[in-house]
Amino acid sequence: MARPILLTLLLLISITRPADAAALDGTTLGLPWLLPFVGLLLMIAVGPQLFPTLWHAHYGKIAAGWSALTLVPIALLHGVITAAEALTHVMSDFISFIILLFALYTVAGGIIISGRMRATPATNTIVLAIGTILASIIGTTGASMVLIRPLLRANEARPHKVHVVVFFIILVANIGGALTPLGDPPLLVGFLRGVDFFWPMQHLWLQTTLVAGLGLLLFFAIDVVVSHREQPAPNHTEGTGNISIRGGFNIVLIGVIIGAVLLSALWAPGLGFSLLGTHFELQNIVRDIVILLVALLSVRLSPAEHRLANGFTWEPIVEVGKLFAAIFVAIIPVIAMLRAGRNGVFAPLLDVVTAKDGQPQEAAYFWLTGSLSAFLDNAPTYLVFYQLAGGDASVLMGPLAGTLSAISMGAVYMGALTYIGNAPNMMVHAIAEERGIKMPNFFAYLFYASLILLPMFALLTFLPIAPTPKL
Numbered sequence: 513m514a515r516p517i518l519l520t521l522l523l524l525i526s527i528t529r530p531a532d533a534a535a536l537d538g539t540t541l542g543l544p545w546l547l548p549f550v551g552l553l554l555m556i557a558v559g560p561q562l563f564p565t566l567w568h569a570h571y572g573k574i575a576a577g578w579s580a581l582t583l584v585p586i587a588l589l590h591g592v593i594t595a596a597e598a599l600t601h602v603m604s605d606f607i608s609f610i611i612l613l614f615a616l617y618t619v620a621g622g623i624i625i626s627g628r629m630r631a632t633p634a635t636n637t638i639v640l641a642i643g644t645i646l647a648s649i650i651g652t653t654g655a656s657m658v659l660i661r662p663l664l665r666a667n668e669a670r671p672h673k674v675h676v677v678v679f680f681i682i683l684v685a686n687i688g689g690a691l692t693p694l695g696d697p698p699l700l701v702g703f704l705r706g707v708d709f710f711w712p713m714q715h716l717w718l719q720t721t722l723v724a725g726l727g728l729l730l731f732f733a734i735d736v737v738v739s740h741r742e743q744p745a746p747n748h749t750e751g752t753g754n755i756s757i758r759g760g761f762n763i764v765l766i767g768v769i770i771g772a773v774l775l776s777a778l779w780a781p782g783l784g785f786s787l788l789g790t791h792f793e794l795q796n797i798v799r800d801i802v803i804l805l806v807a808l809l810s811v812r813l814s815p816a817e818h819r820l821a822n823g824f825t826w827e828p829i830v831e832v833g834k835l836f837a838a839i840f841v842a843i844i845p846v847i848a849m850l851r852a853g854r855n856g857v858f859a860p861l862l863d864v865v866t867a868k869d870g871q872p873q874e875a876a877y878f879w880l881t882g883s884l885s886a887f888l889d890n891a892p893t894y895l896v897f898y899q900l901a902g903g904d905a906s907v908l909m910g911p912l913a914g915t916l917s918a919i920s921m922g923a924v925y926m927g928a929l930t931y932i933g934n935a936p937n938m939m940v941h942a943i944a945e946e947r948g949i950k951m952p953n954f955f956a957y958l959f960y961a962s963l964i965l966l967p968m969f970a971l972l973t974f975l976p977i978a979p980t981p982k983l
Contacts (some may be wrong), residue, residue: 536590536598536844538852545585545845552578552842553887556835556932557954571831575838582842597789598844604790606840609697610833611800613653613935615769615807620657621824622762622814631666633735636676637728639663640683644724647688648695648713650766656685656936658766661823664947672738674951677944678960679731683724685936686928690720690921693777694770696934698885698894698923704777705898706905707916715917723925723968730964759818765806772802828942832935839932843888850884850896862900872901875973878918882926882969886933894923925969929961930954 555574559567567574587595639659646655660680667673689695691713693703699712757763776799784793849856854863865876877897885893897919901908908916927933931941931954944951952960 536586536594536848538845538848538850539855540590541845541849541852541857543857545849548578548581549839549842549846551581552838553932553954561953572834575835579838579841582844586844593788598848599841600788601790602840602844604792606837608796608800609840609935610836611804611807612769612773613832613939614829615803615810616651616653616766617657617829617939618807619762619765619769619810620654622759622810622818623658624758624818624821625658625662631670633732633739635666636663636735637732639666640679640731641724641728643680643684644688644728647684647686648691650770651694652685652689652696652934653936653939654766654769655688656680656940659684660940660943664944664949668947670739671742673949675731675734675738677940677949677951678957679727679964681931681937681940682928682961682964683727683731685940686934687720687724687727687925690716690924694773696924696927697891699920700773700777701891701895702898702905702916702920705895705903707909711909711916712920715913716920719917719921719972723965723972726968727964759814761813762810765810768806769803772799772806775799823947825946828939828946831942832938835932835938836935843892846888847892847896850893853900865897865900872912872915874914874918877901877915878922878969878973880922881919882922882929885923886926886929890923890927890934894919897922921972925965928965930958 552575555578559571559574583595583599586598639662643655643659646658649655650658660677663676663680664673667676686696690699693700693707693709693712695712699707702712703709776795779795781794784791784797786792849858853859861880865873865880867873881893881897898908898916901912901915901919928937931937941951941957951957
């Protein structure tokens with residue numbers, strides 16, 4: 513059995529063309545190619561509400577069906593090899609993506625932040641502020657997975673807590689990750705293409721402080737109003753107990769994960785292999801193996817009662833894995849059309865980002881990158897506009913610093929507008945739902961997030977904020 517598989521693998525490697533030679537040609541694709549992706553998003557949005565029993569039992573199969581509606585037409589119209597190459601490319605990205613999420617979810621599940629924490633508006637705001645700061649240090653996924661469970665436990669006796677989760681997604685799972693390449697995948701993409709590690713912090717700290725600060729103030733005001741309307745729960749107790757952290761070994765493991773990510777960005781041995789048009793580099797393979805081993809080590813060494821006390825189950829990461837696998841496949845034609853630039857169907861949108869004199873329109877870069885990042889994977893969207901702006905890191909960090917700032921802020925900040933804008937969004941949503949919190953559906957969340965964030969983004973657009981040029 514092993515021999516035929518090995519021979520097939522060797523054959524696939526031998527017929528592989530150079531990495532970028534057989535990419536799906538976005539210039540040949542029209543708007544109908546958007547339908548599977550749009551259909552999948554609509555199904556994610558309305559499925560849990562319209563047919564909840566069917567959706568929760570078969571969401572993986574439903575998502576796979578939309579993936580097939582993307583791949584089969586590519587194979588029929590552009591050839592089986594092109595379809596296989598496109599699938600190999602997105603799956604290579606997806607595997608690295610899901611390994612990192614799986615590891616952070618698993619390791620964070622072994623950390624218990626215990627103690628009696630009274631869910632006052634001040635306490636909730638402090639937790640959100642800590643999470644916002646941590647997001648740029650251990651990533652939005654790491655910060656979200658470490659803090660969401662203790663925050664939900666603190667608020668479990670409150671009848672109204674949806675707003676706590678919504679602001680958590682906005683601040684901890686998104687905006688807080690804007691200051692380092694560790695914080696959010698788009699900034700890591702920029703780092704891998706030559707942007708200095710500390711460039712986002714040097715150029716985005718004031719904008720991020722403004723948006724995060726306004727978000728925290730707004731949350732505090734809303735939580736004060738909501739808490740005053742609530743009756744104390746029967747088991748409500750005054751004061752707080754000593755806060756303690758158990759499972760500290762897992763904090764070390766998170767550090768190992770961060771180190772593996774940084775190592776893959778800094779270490780370039782120039783070794784690897786190509787398979788169906790996708791080049792697999794040694795440093796990325798080593799990174800993924802190390803991260804996966806860290807997750808398995810956490811499962812092995814963490815006491816089972818720690819995960820039990822956290823209410824830990826595998827269902828949220830399974831749901832995220834299945835749905836995002838389908839999203840990665842359904843997005844293939846969309847990214848190809850975006851990469852086609854002025855020769856594709858999105859040319860009218862892309863024309864908006866350049867003024868008549870050839871200078872970049874920073875406001876347009878901010879809004880267009882952000883709008884697409886809210887519905888597409890924000891890392892490839894960042895890369896598309898990074899390349900559209902010239903793709904030269906030295907120029908983008910210098911004369912075009914305002915353009916790179918606009919692209920970075922759009923990709924990171926506006927990932928908060930939908931559940932699929934950034935991976936932690938859906939994970940936090942799944943954990944909250946699992947704990948019995950009835951979260952807003954896709955469109956309701958989009959409405960609430962837009963109501964909170966769009967005025968802040970408008971402020972960024974028109975308010976000149978040093979040290980970055982005005983958007």
